[in-house]
Amino acid sequence: MNGTPRALNRVLLFIIGAVFLAIGVLLVLLASVPSVASWWHGWSAGVWGSAEGAFEQTRLPGRQESWLWIVAALVVIAIIVAMIAWLSQQGKGKANFLVSGEDDGDVEGLVTIGGGVAEQALRAALADRPDLAGASVATYEFKGQPGLRVRIQPRQGVAPHLLATEVSQLLEALDLVIGKKTPVLLHIVSGARAKFTRAERVR
Amino acid sequence: MTQDQATEPLKVVQESGASPVADEDPAMRHILRREMHSSRAAAAGIAAALVMIVCAYVLLEAGVRAIGQPPWLIDFGTAAERIIALPDGISPLLLGAGGAVVAMVGVFFLLQALLPGRRARHLLRDRRAAVVVDDEVLASALARRARTAANVTREQVMVVVSRQLVVVNVRPTSGSAVSEETVLAAVRAELEEMSPVPMPDVRVNLATSGVIGA
Numbered sequence: 001m002n003g004t005p006r007a008l009n010r011v012l013l014f015i016i017g018a019v020f021l022a023i024g025v026l027l028v029l030l031a032s033v034p035s036v037a038s039w040w041h042g043w044s045a046g047v048w049g050s051a052e053g054a055f056e057q058t059r060l061p062g063r064q065e066s067w068l069w070i071v072a073a074l075v076v077i078a079i080i081v082a083m084i085a086w087l088s089q090q091g092k093g094k095a096n097f098l099v100s101g102e103d104d105g106d107v108e109g110l111v112t113i114g115g116g117v118a119e120q121a122l123r124a125a126l127a128d129r130p131d132l133a134g135a136s137v138a139t140y141e142f143k144g145q146p147g148l149r150v151r152i153q154p155r156q157g158v159a160p161h162l163l164a165t166e167v168s169q170l171l172e173a174l175d176l177v178i179g180k181k182t183p184v185l186l187h188i189v190s191g192a193r194a195k196f197t198r199a200e201r202v203r
Numbered sequence: 204m205t206q207d208q209a210t211e212p213l214k215v216v217q218e219s220g221a222s223p224v225a226d227e228d229p230a231m232r233h234i235l236r237r238e239m240h241s242s243r244a245a246a247a248g249i250a251a252a253l254v255m256i257v258c259a260y261v262l263l264e265a266g267v268r269a270i271g272q273p274p275w276l277i278d279f280g281t282a283a284e285r286i287i288a289l290p291d292g293i294s295p296l297l298l299g300a301g302g303a304v305v306a307m308v309g310v311f312f313l314l315q316a317l318l319p320g321r322r323a324r325h326l327l328r329d330r331r332a333a334v335v336v337d338d339e340v341l342a343s344a345l346a347r348r349a350r351t352a353a354n355v356t357r358e359q360v361m362v363v364v365s366r367q368l369v370v371v372n373v374r375p376t377s378g379s380a381v382s383e384e385t386v387l388a389a390v391r392a393e394l395e396e397m398s399p400v401p402m403p404d405v406r407v408n409l410a411t412s413g414v415i416g417a
Binding site for chain 2: 017023044143150159172185189
């Protein structure tokens with residue numbers, strides 16, 4: 001439930017993939033089909049010629065170099081910055097507060113409840129269970145609303161629906177404590193730790 | 204936070220109907236849909252890194268040229284001449300192989316962009332939370348049930364859970380019969396109890412050869 005920009009990921013992957021595919025196919029065709037090679041000679045020479053003409057016309061006054069190089073460098077820098085911005089969007093959305101707002105009571109002021117309250121309470125409640133190999137709780141903000149992501153790793157053979165019901169009871173107790181119903185995503189995962197430890201027999 | 208505290212609101216919620224919370228709340232439904240599909244973050248990272256490496260090299264050569272230094276690897280002009288002359292100056296085998304590798308990378312990114320990227324997960328109905336279960340967890344729970352129904356050891360049962368189908372493979376102990384119906388009924392009952400979304404079909408395969416001494 002993080003804020004990874006999925007549509008953007010797919011669009012950019014499509015563009016980058018299409019470019020790579022086109023270059024690769026062109027190289028393969030150049031290596032294998034002679035007629036493509038002759039077309040390529042004419043076409044690419046024409047493109048390079050016009051580019052050189054553009055460079056000739058855009059010389060910096062008093063120097064050999066063209067200012068088009070500076071423009072090209074700026075474009076490349078912009079692309080690099082955009083890529084870094086794109087990467088930084090992956091998996092964002094960690095939140096600090098579970099509740100943050102004004103209290104209806106007589107006293108003026110803001111009430112904030114940190115995500116750590118729910119995280120530690122749930123983690124402590126789940127820590128000693130023999131049927132779990134691991135549990136983690138994190139607070140995320142999704143579309144401006146805080147929510148909890150609970151990840152539990154049951155041992156082999158534990159029925160997931162019973163586990164979900166029991167965690168739900170914990171969550172309802174937590175709702176009472178916090179006084180607000182937070183959206184919760186419960187993810188029951190399997191992992192190496194669950195696979196290689198003993199199966200839960202007594203349950 | 205004990206379970207006693209939870210009993211009171213629990214009753215209230217049960218009265219209002221035991222349908223899954225996930226389907227009522229549009230935000231939660233949206234989150235669940237996202238959880239069932241891959242975010243493509245890994246492929247995005249690889250693609251961004253590749254583009255950044257290419258851009259960094261171009262920037263380096265451009266910078267070197269701008270301050271009038273000799274090129275690091277190759278001058279832009281020379282590079283352009285070589286690229287224009289392309290089928291010459293390099294062995295066609297190398298060129299073809301390089302092109303194939305680049306095309307494969309492109310196909311990988313294109314498929315990552317276009318395929319649905321469904322994850323091996325199912326949803327469970329629950330009163331309070333939106334529940335997503337990895338298929339392996341379902342499989343190990345079903346295997347446990349099938350094992351007790353068939354009265355065999357852990358190693359003799361293998362369960363494969365896919366989106367629409369659960370395949371239970373049982374290798375019976377040599378000399379003791381295993382009823383296919385019993386295993387099927389047990390697994391079906393367990394699956395009904397879990398009621399994953401989407402609900403898969405069950406198929407039981409009994410191996411013709413038994414295991415000796417299990």
